Amino acid sequence: MNDNRAVTQEALDRILPGVSRPARYTGAEWNSVKKDWHAAEVRLALVYPDLYEVGMSNLGLAILYELLNARPYVLAERAFTPWPDMQAALTSARIPLYSLESRRPLSQFDILGFSLGYELTYTNVLKTLELAGVPVLASERTETAPLVIAGGTCVVNPEPMADFFDLFVIGEGEEVTLELIDVYRSWKAEGVRRKADFLKQAASVPGIYVPSLYKVSYLADGTIEAITPAVPEAPVKVTRRWVKKLPPPPVRPIVPFIEIIHDRAAIEVQRGCSRGCRFCQAGVIYRPPRERSLEEILQSADEILCNTGHGDLSIISLSSSDYSAIAPLVEALADQHRTDRLAISLPSMRMDSFSIGLAEALQKGKRSGLTFAPEAGSQRLRDSINKIASEDDLVQAAETAFSRGWRGLKLYFMIGLPGETDNDIQGICRLARRVLEVGRRCTGHQVGLRLGVASLIPKPHTPFQWAPQADHEAIESKVRTLQQGLRRTGVHLSWHDPNTSLLEGVLSRGDRRTGKAIMRAWELGCGFDAWSEHFRFDLWQQALAECGLDPGFYTHRQRSMDEVLPWSHIDPGVTQAFLKREWLRSEKGQTTADCRLNTCMACGYQALPEGCEVATKGQASSGR
């Protein structure tokens, strides 16, 4: 096959009948954008290293797709990691991985922009590059190969993937991606194209991290000595980008042919969360909290629904019940869409802000799937992780739900938290029993209760970034305690595979050396690690061992506060002083109040020249 041309329908017709869900690989969905290939100056493929159904559920992808294609000189298309059956079919038919819109091989694009939202997709990145015929190592890619870049939540610690990417976009992509494209466009127009020149220019754009322009040195104990820029263009610290005001939400999202994970319209009502839970990475790296106005949300939701024909709308936020006008919003949406039967869902709610008003606004017909996350089984431990919600809040939320028709509830907990004792685990069982009791009292029946238990994976740029992750044996013993404590209660308990959590821990807090193990795991055949049917822990263990890496070094070790962390050259906007303060307060069991409701917690954003809306408002009100 001639690599320069698009993959033909005939070629696809030979392989697609033999693969599962072939409509994943055809494109041409409603609202997909097909631009003139030759007229575009910069051609970019947005690549999500997971299955179509997962990637198409990602709001970030929808935002960038619409934003980039709105520029007349940019062409943005999509690609996803094919499922193993399609990987085999492409390989045996010698068809390179192609984009869904123009069906051109990915190798023909100027830029391949990967979205890294979950560490367990890392091997898929390599597989995807391999299927595209692009060398996986940045150092082995020639001048004619596409520029391979990444953004997304994982890149706040870019080091484990540093060998594979030419550059990383740190933070919110709306502004910086366009700035980067403009630098690329003028570099490309110059004619003399040396990638090294471009990378130096890119490194001076705030928020862009070019790993090849930095040197990492190590100490004898294996920890990092220093991470230093090798050229003047590379800043000592790369600051996370964020947008001062949320730009208008995408209103023409693609409507897939097939059912995807989140098969509904979505509107982001706010970004960031001011609660300050100490385990939560999103709560740090999406600061400061920014809301959209009620009018903008209603107007955009209307447009999205008209443009997609969706009958379901999801209100997206890290904590949707914290949106200041949540009940009026849900009510207004329900009223506006009475005749077309809109179903509204809130994927994340706080039990202390789930009000009767909200329950009543939501309560229109079918009631299902209400989820709260107490996270820990005792007040002491909840205080220590700064999940400021009391047992009474949970009981109240359960009462509100059960007395308004809900018949089941799901609760999320974390185990393996710093300072956790057996008593805290027993506390989870006690809470569960109490909720069952409330249910029985309110409904007269046994209610359904599901407990989802995840082990804490300490994440970079959180107050727990220095904390040890609980090991396999500890997690298993805690799960056994839960199983015993919940016997004959009818509670459905599910927990995360400890091996998966361990790997996620290694990849989350890994350093540049971790990349070797990722590459080796991919060579050994690892891929779709987030999918239990494909997860091969034995191969990962082999890969880590062959690369001389001890998983415990990255996960179970208590890190010193003076240690140079692998992500210390990435500035998340919150200060190290704040994270340290929060870690020390956690050890003492002290809480830090939500800055939207109380005083500013001085996380660092209040001191930035761009300012923090919440801090400014707080000052104004305290001044009165």
Next chain:
Amino acid sequence: MISPDHRKPVEAGRRPRLSSDPPAVQRLRITFSRGDAAKYCSHLDLMRLWERAIRRAALPVAYSEGFTPHPRIALAAPLPVGVTSTAELMEVYLRKRVTPRFFLEHITPQLPDGLSIARVEEAAIGLPSLQSALRQAEYRVEVECSLSQGGIESRIDALLRQEHIPIERPRPGRNKSLDLRTLLDKLWVEQVKAGTCTLGMVLRTDSQGSGRPEEAVAALGLGQPLRMERIRLVLETS
């Protein structure tokens, strides 16, 4: 950690059909085609696609009763994945009358590549359902084949002379045994040229079962079809 994205959403749910909602007052029959761009979606995918296109067009579709009301849309027969068609039939029930022309003009701009409507006509509201009136489907199938027209025809004759043609249909779990002969009403050669041959066939398609064109091709001892297209659905006209 479970990221917020992976947490199951709380659903407020669609409200149940209220007694105040108007019942269906009109039934429209739509003949449409499915091209390459839309041939790999499943039957359920297609139902969702029509549902959303009708919502985008703001056409007054009627809803089913019950706690999870669905728009009242019915397709005559599922089209096998990978098969194109020029003769699909669908019926839509509306809660407010519109002219077939109005329906056509509003829905057409809302259709993705690969779907186009040939005809919209009124159907009597009391007629039996499309599914129950369907009897046969006609296909045109192109296969790679080095035989002469006579060679293929003699295979067809031999096949149609058999009283039973036992075949296995792969299914998740256990395969299903069928007699292809009872599903194969007509089979003929349309055209033979340069290594390919186009077959025509009429397969039984009703509540008892439906034939699949690739099964007839396999029974002739020919290879994987290159193209399959449904060109006619035969309804019982009482």
